[in-house]
Amino acid sequence: MPFDAMEDLPDDALLARFAEGDAMAARLLTLRLTPRVMAHAYRLLGNRTEAEDVAQEALLRLWRQAPDWRPGEAKVSTWLYRVVANLCIDRRRRARGGSVPLDAIPEPADGQASAADRMQDRARADALQSALNQLPERQRQAVVLRHIEGLANPEIADIMDVTVEAVESLTSRGKRALSALLAGRQEELGYADER
């Protein structure tokens, strides 16, 4: 099958080809899934090096699961979100602390307008990450899945193994905590402009 046609295949179909020994499927899945998994791990951990280790481990588990994967039974992305969350929780329990305080976030540098806008956007992302690092694990996971990954509450409930109502409660409390944590920086990060 040509590369372009394979690019359109869903994750589980590529995983089936991977299990059959298709080298192209291995490359496509690596390029498709690594950024997603790495980004999710980083948002849960707030540490790049650890997020990369978690991403590698989560994907290694996926490769090993490939021969036994049943297409259509579970979404690959859902399975990966669950594995990443478990690996992140294990790591955070092993090594408590390490979150970056809000004061440690680099300040936006003075410069040209477009560069300043980009810096501000970047600074907002960094500020959010630092605030996320301070949330309890379950609230952080729920907020990230809902408002950054954009998943629906039932899928989040499946990933987190809780009820939809529990997801709503976790995201609600998480957002309140984030608002409180970011309130002090609203002026410098252009927070007030977006209201």
Place this chain on the structure above:
Amino acid sequence: MPMSDKDQDLGGLGAFFDAARAHPPAPSPDLLARVLGDAEAEQIWITRRAQPAAEAPRAGLLEQLYRLLGGWPAMAGLTTAIVAGVWIGTALPEGVSGSTEAAYLVDITPEAVFELAGDF
């Protein structure tokens, strides 16, 4: 698909979530290489593991016995034990062939003793 948070009641957090989606942490080339290396290694292992399963019925009785016993380490031990047993059973040392001890020995291959006796 990530949604826009602009129109939702996020208490001003929408801009932060939008910024986070716009600036995802990119994986390093080293991570991509590590992940692809794992994928290729696992793929080789998976395909190798699948092949013996298909060829298993064609494996001979000796091959199956060899695997059942645990491969070459077990076979080496077994061979040593067999050789030692044959040697002990056929080459009787001088002391064992005394009048008292000989009464307790059961010679199951007397011909072999006669044939080998000339060598000692």
